[in-house]
Amino acid sequence: MADTALQASHAPTHAPDHGTTGHATTTGLSNNKLAMWMFLGSECLLFGGLISTYMLYRGRHEGGPGPAQVFDIPLTSVSSFVLLMSSLTMVLAVNAAKVRDDRNTKLWLTVTALLGSLFVGGQVYEFTAFYKEGLGFTTSLFSSSFFTLTGFHGAHVGIGVMMLLALVAIISRDRVTGDKAEVVEMVGLYWHFVDVVWVVIFTLVYLIPA
Amino acid sequence: MSDTAMSDTAMSDTAMNDTAEHAEAHDHPTNRYFIWTAAVLALFTALETSTYWIDFGSFATPLLLILMTIKFFVILLVFMHLKYDSKLFGALFYIGLGLAIGVYVAALSTFQFFAG
Numbered sequence: 071m072a073d074t075a076l077q078a079s080h081a082p083t084h085a086p087d088h089g090t091t092g093h094a095t096t097t098g099l100s101n102n103k104l105a106m107w108m109f110l111g112s113e114c115l116l117f118g119g120l121i122s123t124y125m126l127y128r129g130r131h132e133g134g135p136g137p138a139q140v141f142d143i144p145l146t147s148v149s150s151f152v153l154l155m156s157s158l159t160m161v162l163a164v165n166a167a168k169v170r171d172d173r174n175t176k177l178w179l180t181v182t183a184l185l186g187s188l189f190v191g192g193q194v195y196e197f198t199a200f201y202k203e204g205l206g207f208t209t210s211l212f213s214s215s216f217f218t219l220t221g222f223h224g225a226h227v228g229i230g231v232m233m234l235l236a237l238v239a240i241i242s243r244d245r246v247t248g249d250k251a252e253v254v255e256m257v258g259l260y261w262h263f264v265d266v267v268w269v270v271i272f273t274l275v276y277l278i279p280a
Numbered sequence: 281m282s283d284t285a286m287s288d289t290a291m292s293d294t295a296m297n298d299t300a301e302h303a304e305a306h307d308h309p310t311n312r313y314f315i316w317t318a319a320v321l322a323l324f325t326a327l328e329t330s331t332y333w334i335d336f337g338s339f340a341t342p343l344l345l346i347l348m349t350i351k352f353f354v355i356l357l358v359f360m361h362l363k364y365d366s367k368l369f370g371a372l373f374y375i376g377l378g379l380a381i382g383v384y385v386a387a388l389s390t391f392q393f394f395a396g
Binding site: 097099103104107108110111112113114115117118119121122125126143144147150151154155157158160161162165168255258259262263265266269270272273274277278279 | 314340376380381383388
């Protein structure tokens with residue numbers, strides 16, 4: 071009885087760390103999560119470079135159409151909404167994974183992948199329309215920097231879609247190594263970052279008048 | 281064990297469970313909370329898009345930048361869980377973000393981008 075009281079008084083009162091895979095780390099935090107946040111910090115530098123290059127060259131559209139001539143704001147707004155909703159479905163997938171609900175985890179991951187694919191489809195349609203209107207990759211400094219920036223972002227979304235679908239397959243086969251909730255959370259962090267970058271791109275590239 | 285010690289143990293167990301549950305509630309926002317957050321973000325997106333049709337004059341650019349910043353940090357803090365996680369994760373990200381902003385503002389300044 072005294073031992074029980076002693077154990078109870080020494081029991082931890084903080085919420086369990088959901089990032090651990092069972093073995094101890096120096097920081098007490100998940101190394102996977104630390105690495106992912108570090109990676110996302112480095113991605114800020116990548117997209118910062120691409121965005122600032124675009125900001126520098128957005129007025130340089132000699133010999134070709136400019137932003138006002140080609141941008142379809144209503145279409146891009148719908149794409150933005152789609153990507154935003156995919157962030158919601160992703161976070162619902164992470165929540166489902168945390169309570170070990172595999173069915174809903176796979177469902178929300180699949181919906182997120184579908185929304186991401188819809189976004190990429192919108193980008194492909196947009197690029198095709200721009201090309202038909204005379205805006206190619208090498209048309210002007212504006213076009214080069216625009217296609218490079220949005221192309222890199224689109225590639226990130228595409229890779230994210232592949233990661234989501236791969237995760238659905240791995241969960242279906244029960245082949246997830248380590249903590250399943252943490253794996254879903256890592257993919258979720260990547261996906262939300264891709265969305266957050268688009269929040270910046272949508273405003274700086276499309277909405278703020280050149 | 282005396283009755284007093286047993287009831288004290290039960291009370292401390294209850295208190296610890298309450299603390300853990302309280303911390304748990306803060307650590308894991310509910311689906312409803314996320315849905316409400318997404319709805320607010322969608323509203324902000326609609327407001328941003330409205331600048332295409334409604335002339336906000338000289339307020340358009342500051343409004344867009346403010347909305348962009350709010351959306352950025354709401355996604356970062358809520359959806360990416362940074363508000364509820366260890367500060368070390370945030371530090372790693374903010375170092376990258378701060379470095380990016382600093383380096384590229386400096387780079388753009390060399391091209392007199394902010395000189396208009």
